Amino acid sequence: MVGLIGKKVGMTQVFDDSGVLVPVTVIQIEPNWIVAKRTIEKNGYEAVVLGSGSIKENRLTKPYKGQFPESIKPTRHLVEIRDFELEGDVGAMVGVEALEGLRFVDVRGTTKGKGFQGVMKRWGFHGGRDTHGSKFHRAHGSTGQNTHPGHTFRGVKMAGRMGGQRYTVQNLRIVKIDPERQLLLVKGAVPGATNGMVVVTSAKKREL
DSSP states (O other), rough: OOEEEEEEEEEEEEOOOTTTTEEEEEOOOOOOEEEEEOOOHHHHHHHHEEEEEEOGGGGOOHHHHHTTTTTTTSEEEEEEEEOOOOOOOOEEOOOOGGTTOOOOOEEEEEEEOOOOOOOHEEEHHOOOOOTOOOOOOOOOOOSOOSSTSSSOOOTTEEEEEEEEEEEEEEEEEEEEEETTTEEEEEOOOOOOOOOOOEEEOSSSSSSO
């Protein structure tokens, strides 16, 4: 498993090697520092803790700052990646070069928060007709029963909070890697807003 912390820059389009115009998402890979290592002897599993992003000194709490060795400046983001394949001691820096040789990656991020939304926007309900005296337009209709058990079952699609959840897009093809500017271009969309934090890992379900 290879993984890096990145920042979603935005979307654009580029021509691939065969001259086909491909929509891509640009991910900026800021310096990733190996903050700590988890071992089987001490933690029961193997993993690496990566840190990335700058943070103001007055935003740090003592418990958060205590996770970092003296040789590493505290970072905004901390991500633990299990079964990390790359070699490196605590304090080493990892860049976008770690993804070279991969064809597909999984990208994890937090989707855009939409707030409280109705069923038409949240679940794609069609709603009722707008003509002939109809008074049923954007409501969700019945949600329960008037007999036993007489309550709404869990999981019924209703209005509620939409977005703002962790989401992973799998098997995104790497279109280009720019080591000089530390940029990663992947085909397709990535969850989250512009400048949002994402985690890029090697694809779990696809290798070739």
